[in-house]
Amino acid sequence: MMVFRKNRMWGKHPLRDAYDVVIVGAGVHGLSTAYYLGQMGISNVAVLDKGYLGGGASARSTAIIRSNYLTAEAIPFFRESHKLYQGLASELSFNLLFDEMGRLDIGHSESSVYWLRLRAEFNQLLGVDSRIIGPAEIKKLAPQIDLREGKTLPIMAALYHPPAGVVRHDAVVWGLARGADRAGVEIHPFTEVTGITRRNGRVTGVETPAGRVSAGMVVSATAGWTSTVTAMAGLDVPIVTFPLQACVTEPVKPFVHITISSADLHVYVYQTDRGELVIGGPVDPYSTYSQRSTLDMLQELAASTLELLPALRDIKIMRQWAGLCDMTPDYAPIMGQVDGLDGFILNCGWGTWGFKAAPASGRTTAELIATGRTPDLIRPFALSRFDDNALVNERAAAIAAAIH
Amino acid sequence: MAFLVRCPNCGDRGVYEFRFGGEVVRRPSTSEAAPVWMKYFYARRNAAGNQREWWYHSLGCRRWLLAERDTTTNEILSTGWPGEVQA
Ligand SMILES: Cc1cc2nc3c(=O)[nH]c(=O)nc-3n(C[C@H](O)[C@H](O)[C@H](O)COP(=O)(O)OP(=O)(O)OC[C@H]3O[C@@H](n4cnc5c(N)ncnc54)[C@H](O)[C@@H]3O)c2cc1C
Ligand SMILES: [Zn+2]
Numbered sequence: 001m002m003v004f005r006k007n008r009m010w011g012k013h014p015l016r017d018a019y020d021v022v023i024v025g026a027g028v029h030g031l032s033t034a035y036y037l038g039q040m041g042i043s044n045v046a047v048l049d050k051g052y053l054g055g056g057a058s059a060r061s062t063a064i065i066r067s068n069y070l071t072a073e074a075i076p077f078f079r080e081s082h083k084l085y086q087g088l089a090s091e092l093s094f095n096l097l098f099d100e101m102g103r104l105d106i107g108h109s110e111s112s113v114y115w116l117r118l119r120a121e122f123n124q125l126l127g128v129d130s131r132i133i134g135p136a137e138i139k140k141l142a143p144q145i146d147l148r149e150g151k152t153l154p155i156m157a158a159l160y161h162p163p164a165g166v167v168r169h170d171a172v173v174w175g176l177a178r179g180a181d182r183a184g185v186e187i188h189p190f191t192e193v194t195g196i197t198r199r200n201g202r203v204t205g206v207e208t209p210a211g212r213v214s215a216g217m218v219v220s221a222t223a224g225w226t227s228t229v230t231a232m233a234g235l236d237v238p239i240v241t242f243p244l245q246a247c248v249t250e251p252v253k254p255f256v257h258i259t260i261s262s263a264d265l266h267v268y269v270y271q272t273d274r275g276e277l278v279i280g281g282p283v284d285p286y287s288t289y290s291q292r293s294t295l296d297m298l299q300e301l302a303a304s305t306l307e308l309l310p311a312l313r314d315i316k317i318m319r320q321w322a323g324l325c326d327m328t329p330d331y332a333p334i335m336g337q338v339d340g341l342d343g344f345i346l347n348c349g350w351g352t353w354g355f356k357a358a359p360a361s362g363r364t365t366a367e368l369i370a371t372g373r374t375p376d377l378i379r380p381f382a383l384s385r386f387d388d389n390a391l392v393n394e395r396a397a398a399i400a401a402a403i404h
Numbered sequence: 405m406a407f408l409v410r411c412p413n414c415g416d417r418g419v420y421e422f423r424f425g426g427e428v429v430r431r432p433s434t435s436e437a438a439p440v441w442m443k444y445f446y447a448r449r450n451a452a453g454n455q456r457e458w459w460y461h462s463l464g465c466r467r468w469l470l471a472e473r474d475t476t477t478n479e480i481l482s483t484g485w486p487g488e489v490q491a
Binding site: 225236237239240285288289292294329389 | 407419420423424426427438439442443445446447448449450451452475476477478
């Protein structure tokens, strides 16, 4: 006998003409904001997406979770998000397949090791489990790494971050959507926002092909498409859209059980439960809204991976893909109320590292909406920091760390 | 489909021969106040569609050129030297 699922994960609704809050974008950040709003008792909320749920960067993410950042602003925020992720599966009652496999950030030069050391110091000061280890311990954690001396990029040390891991990205999207739906939030896929209506320095709602929707507040959680949405509100923001590519190999027997990242080689790699190796790297060297993958990047990823794990030389690549990333000048996110446009809230600037941030960004954005007060955790990430020239220097970490 | 950039000197070349210089942004005059300069430093249109932008032919003739590109398809619509085409 065939068994069909009777209950949908989230319901279908006709689009109404007014909500308290409209969230644009149903990736992890929009859905997390919706979920936590629901938990706070604010459920007259609609999440609108031009495509299917999680079809943006969220579905394309390599979904690494970690909190070993560099700055005093970013570490507490990502630490909080990491903690929320650890409890999220039980909170949502949905298996997110969180595998806390740990992470190595490899240093191949004096200067990389300097930055890794700095991160270890800041991490320890701010309660994040991360430390510098030498080749002997690297060998124990990942015996397959090529530690031979005399290479152009020898392995000198690594930043070891035991609680890092990987979650199933689709499960996060579905679990948050189901949780939001159960709290009464409406989710509307295939509903594009084509305009943002404003009056007297306030947003009043959005326009869609299905009609005008008024809203007390509008949240943009549109990642790589943020500039196209803020342009509807007459705003140029400090974001440029770059594609990030990744690929996966055919499955093999358990081979490495830790995520390995090398900034000098511009590559990171880990093995999934299914045995496939997931490989990612830097963003493409030019901005674009095209999500095509390229042979140039595949060659780069393959060559760099073989520097670390030469045993993979005969393995076949099964798939390669690209997703859009909303890069900011300081490699830090943009969250909070937009000055001068009341009721317009940004949750963006997630670049190549935003998957791990969704629980904390959603909860703090929901708290801002519920209380009208910007939570301290996200105060440093306001859009206004670019007017005040008060950037958050996560870019320095990016020099010595692959930034996922 | 290959992503080619037409260098006015060297002709159609693969994009990996070039360094991307970002969208064309107008530099304010030195008499402008700090907020105008902050916008110039950081704010971008980041258009999904036609964009005027800078490219440097780093593995070719090593000259900066201006291009118009459709950022949704990566089709280069036109190129030219600064000063000869509109920035
Ligand atoms: C290949 C790759 C690997 C990555 N690896 C990692 C990693 O290991 N760890 C990590 O932490 N991060 C990683 N990231 C980054 C992370 O995936 C993103 O930062 C995160 O998913 C962004 O989520 P989001 O909800 O903000 O945006 P998205 O998931 O992109 O969602 C935005 C949504 O907005 C919708 N939208 C856009 N315009 C409109 C409109 N006008 N109207 C309605 N809807 C609209 C889109 O359809 C889309 O669904 C990776 C990204 C990529 C591409
Ligand atoms: Zn040339």
